[in-house]
Amino acid sequence: xxxxxxxxxxxxxxxxxxxxxxxxxxxxxxxxxxxxxxxxxxxxxxxxxxxxxxxxxxxxxxxxxxxxxxxxxxxxxxxxxxxxxxxxxxxxxxxxxxxxxxxxxxxxxxxxxxxxxxxxxxxxxxxxxxxxxxxxxxxxxxxxxxxxxxxxxxxxxxxxxxxxxxxxxxxxxxxxxxxxxxxxxxxxxxxxxxxxxxxxxxxxxxxxxxxxxxxxxxxxxxxxxxxxxxxxxxxxxxxxxxxxxxxxxxxxxxxxxxxxxxxxxxxxxxxxxxxxxxxxxxxxxxxxxxxxxxxxx
Amino acid sequence: xxxxxxxxxxxxxxxxxxxxxxxxxxxxxxxxxxxxxxxxxxxxxxxxxxxxxxxxxxxxxxxxxxxxxxxxxxxxxxxxxxxxxxxxxxxxxxxxxxxxxxxxxxxxxxxxxxxxxxxxxxxxxxxxxxxxxxxxxxxxxxxxxxxxxxxxxxxxxxxxxxxxxxxxxxxxxxxxxxxxxxxxxxxxxxxxxxxxxxxxxxxxxxxxxxxxxxxxxxxxxxxxxxxxxxxxxxxxxxxxxxxxxxxxxxxxx
Numbered sequence: 001x002x003x004x005x006x007x008x009x010x011x012x013x014x015x016x017x018x019x020x021x022x023x024x025x026x027x028x029x030x031x032x033x034x035x036x037x038x039x040x041x042x043x044x045x046x047x048x049x050x051x052x053x054x055x056x057x058x059x060x061x062x063x064x065x066x067x068x069x070x071x072x073x074x075x076x077x078x079x080x081x082x083x084x085x086x087x088x089x090x091x092x093x094x095x096x097x098x099x100x101x102x103x104x105x106x107x108x109x110x111x112x113x114x115x116x117x118x119x120x121x122x123x124x125x126x127x128x129x130x131x132x133x134x135x136x137x138x139x140x141x142x143x144x145x146x147x148x149x150x151x152x153x154x155x156x157x158x159x160x161x162x163x164x165x166x167x168x169x170x171x172x173x174x175x176x177x178x179x180x181x182x183x184x185x186x187x188x189x190x191x192x193x194x195x196x197x198x199x200x201x202x203x204x205x206x207x208x209x210x211x212x213x214x215x216x217x218x219x220x221x222x223x224x225x226x227x228x229x230x231x232x233x234x235x236x237x238x239x240x241x242x243x244x245x246x247x248x249x250x251x252x253x254x255x256x257x258x259x260x261x262x263x264x265x266x267x268x269x270x271x272x273x274x275x276x277x278x279x280x281x282x283x284x285x286x287x288x289x290x291x292x293x294x295x296x297x
Numbered sequence: 298x299x300x301x302x303x304x305x306x307x308x309x310x311x312x313x314x315x316x317x318x319x320x321x322x323x324x325x326x327x328x329x330x331x332x333x334x335x336x337x338x339x340x341x342x343x344x345x346x347x348x349x350x351x352x353x354x355x356x357x358x359x360x361x362x363x364x365x366x367x368x369x370x371x372x373x374x375x376x377x378x379x380x381x382x383x384x385x386x387x388x389x390x391x392x393x394x395x396x397x398x399x400x401x402x403x404x405x406x407x408x409x410x411x412x413x414x415x416x417x418x419x420x421x422x423x424x425x426x427x428x429x430x431x432x433x434x435x436x437x438x439x440x441x442x443x444x445x446x447x448x449x450x451x452x453x454x455x456x457x458x459x460x461x462x463x464x465x466x467x468x469x470x471x472x473x474x475x476x477x478x479x480x481x482x483x484x485x486x487x488x489x490x491x492x493x494x495x496x497x498x499x500x501x502x503x504x505x506x507x508x509x510x511x512x513x514x515x516x517x518x519x520x521x522x523x524x525x526x527x528x529x530x531x532x533x534x535x536x537x538x539x540x541x542x543x544x545x546x547x548x549x550x
Contacts, residue, residue, distance in 0.1 A: 023508035023516075025545040032516030044508070044545070052543035056338025057330070059502035060373070070507060075546035195371060197299040200334045202371075264506055 001278035005039065005288060007255050008157035008181035008233050010092045010118055012039035014274040015250070015288065019237050019260035020045055020096035020121060020161065021070065027086035033263075034091050037271030042258065043084070045096040045123045046112065047132075048104050050076045054128070055204035060193065065212025065239070066261050067191055069128040069205035072098055077111040084115040092118035094159065098132050102142075102149035109150045119156050122146060124171075125163035125187030127209045134163040134187065140174035147178030157181040159235065162226075164189055164218055172226045182233035184258065185222040189215050212261040213239045220252055227253025227293055241269065243276020250277075250288070251295035300372045302364060308350060309424045312394055313362065316348040319372070324379030325402035326470075326495050326525045330503045332371030336360040340500040340520070342398040342470075343375060350397040350426065376503050377524050380493050384465020386412040390479055392452050392471025393419055393426070398495055399470050400427035403434035414438070414464075418452025418471070421445045453478040461486040470495040473550055477537030480528050489528035496524050496536070499543055509545055512536065 003014040017040040023029040024044035033041050053073030060067050074080065077097075087093050095117040099105040109120055124143055126133025136142045143160065151158050160175035162168050164186035172183045188209025193202040201207065219238025226234050236249030237258035249257045262269045281287060300317035308314055321329065323343050331349060332338040337357040344350035353362050361370065380402050387406055391399045396417060406413045413435030419425045422445035431437045439447025440455050448455055453475055461467060461483055469479045469492065476494050483492045498510040498519040505521030512519065513535040517526070539547045 022506050023511065023518075025508045026511050026513065026516070026541075028513040028516040029508040029511040029518075030516075031514070032511070050544045050546060053501070055336065056501065057332055057371075057373075058338070059504060059507060061504060066504070066506070068502070068507075070501065073501070073509070073544055075544045079544075079546050195299070195334075198334050198369065198371070202332075204337065261506070264504055 001282050003274055003278055003288065005256055007235065008119065008159065010040065010157065012256060013091065014039040014270075015256035015277070016246070016270040016273050017094070017235065017256055017258045018042055018270070019258035020123065022260040022263055024096070025074075027083045030087040030093065031089055033270070034089055036268045037274055038091060039256065039270070039274070040092040040094060040118070042094045042096050042121050043087070044074060045072055045098045045126065046074050046077050046080045046108060047072060047098050048076065048107055050074070050079070057202055057204055060202055062193055064214035065210055066264070067193055067203060067208045067210055068188065069203045069208030071205060072126060072129045072132060077108045081112060081115040084112060084117060088116055094119040094121050096121045096123050096161070098123040098126065100131050102146045105146050106149045106153045109154050113154050113156070117156060119159060119181070120150060120154065121159040121161050121184060122150060123161055125161045127163065127188055127190045128205055128207060137163045137171055138165060140170045143171050143174040144178040147175050147180045151179035159184050161187060163187050164215070164222055164238070168222045169225050169229045172230050176230050176232050180232060182235055182255070183226060183230065184235040184237060185226055186215070186219045186238045189218065211239070213241060215239045216245060220248055223249055223254050224252040224296060227296055240273070241265065243273045243280065246273050246277060247280060247291070250292050253293040253296055255292065298372045299369055301369045302366055305366060308426055311424065312350055312352045312426055314344060314348050314350040315361070316345070317372070318347070320347045321375050322346065323375040325405055326379030326398045327375035327377050328524060329372050329374035329376065331361070332373070333357050333360045334371060340503060342495070344397040344400055350394065352394040373503060377520060378522070380468055380495070380525050382406055382409065382411065382466070384411065386463070386465055387414070388459070388461070388464040388467045389413065389415040389431070390452060390456055390467065390469040390471070391415065391417050392475040393424070395471030395495070396426040396431070397470070399468060400430040402468060403431050407434040416440065416452050416455045418475070451475070453482070456482055461488050465491065467492040469493070473497070473537060473540070480531060480537065483528050484532065489532060492528040493525050494528065494531060496526060499541055509541065
């Protein structure tokens with residue numbers, strides 16, 4: 001069963017993509033994910049300067065998913081160019097980038113373009129680094145400005161990753177207006193945990209983002225709403241751990257789905273999800289295009 | 298989990314063992330994430346099923362050294378894959394605080410009637426960790442860099458004098474330069490698959506998700522696929538060459 005998917009001009013062998021921040025810091029870990037069946041991979045978010053991230057704990061497992069506040073740890077775009085060159089391989093590599101403003105985003109994109117990224121994903125949605133991510137993604141004017149700045153600077157597709165908000169459609173429309181080739185929905189939801197013995201918030205950063213199965217219904221609603229309002233590709237992400245989850249997102253209008261937390265249980269989750277989608281399409285006598293957005297009424 | 302400190306033992310001038318009120322069913326070589334509240338969280342090998350043995354190296358360990366009996370820290374784990382105990386006659390090669398997980402392995406081996414020989418190295422006699430534990434478990438050879446006890450020099454110089462083919466399994470933990478030398482010696486004897494190394498990398502999440510501790514070029518995760526790896530998994534990798542700092546930047550060893 002052919003699962004080849006075209007997303008913003010990139011040919012994906014299947015619609016599963018490694019989500020940003022998971023196993024994405026080094027070329028070797030990205031390649032390991034490629035060999036476990038992913039249709040594309042997104043790197044860890046890269047910025048203008050080296051960042052060590054927040055103090056630990058930076059990630060914990062809770063009963064409903066994972067909480068993380070890594071804090072945009074990255075070695076800077078200068079250092080990451082080597083990893084990116086090495087990571088280029090069997091499937092497209094999308095580089096997640098972050099910055100404080102349009103100028104920083106543009107600097108990072110231009111700094112990395114020589115290493116051959118297949119696309120950029122603008123991190124306008126990280127919920128746990130002040131001045132970055134969601135604090136920009138919640139403002140449609142900033143979303144439009146940053147998207148336009150990167151889009152005008154580079155000649156590869158630009159995806160915009162949005163924070164999960166009731167106004168996500170406004171931010172999505174702003175990204176589209178700024179020239180985005182796709183929007184990615186959603187990032188983690190702001191969340192926290194408290195240790196009752198010591199009465200300390202558990203994450204070193206006090207709060208962070210919730211990922212995993214718990215956020216799937218929220219993400220699905222965001223994708224559904226965006227698909228109804230936008231004319232560009234929507235990439236769904238949030239709590240996908242099975243082929244059934246993935247199909248829900250595709251039926252809600254997603255062209256592809258990103259997978260993060262589910263890697264914890266199964267390194268080969270990409271292959272398993274692709275196989276499940278292929279079986280479903282075979283059983284129903286459909287191809288991917290037939291089912292994409294089929295639930296939108 | 299909440300761990301209350303029940304006893305603190307001064308092992309050497311730079312290391313202390315913190316016993317706590319939880320018994321973690323663990324395989325020697327497995328580690329826990331220790332949360333010193335308000336400071337940081339760090340990976341630590343278990344030196345007993347209810348203790349960690351720590352060397353003061355940074356902010357988090359300095360804060361840990363300020364705690365006393367009755368104080369507490371948070372703990373997650375045990376995580377990762379520990380040492381696999383194999384054969385009838387084994388060799389342990391420990392350097393500095395790397396003796397921490399091997400002390401527990403030596404006792405388990407002795408309990409299983411396995412013949413244990415240990416090469417224990419440190420900078421000086423007073424820095425030798427778990428001398429008595431290794432001595433009780435079998436043969437012990439000592440190396441000190443300043444010559445204050447045993448062979449004057451590096452532990453690996455003692456390894457050079459042994460016939461590694463005689464041992465069913467070899468276990469090593471210590472500075473990476475030391476372990477890299479052990480890897481090279483083992484390669485010479487063609488026994489790479491018999492040697493198990495416990496690696497140290499910047500472990501951030503401990504869950505195998507963040508990817509900060511992955512080894513080049515295999516992408517194996519030290520936190521989840523390790524921290525114990527066999528020699529044949531490490532040949533031709535970054536092992537002995539470089540590691541990465543908190544940002545993911547490569548740092549030459």
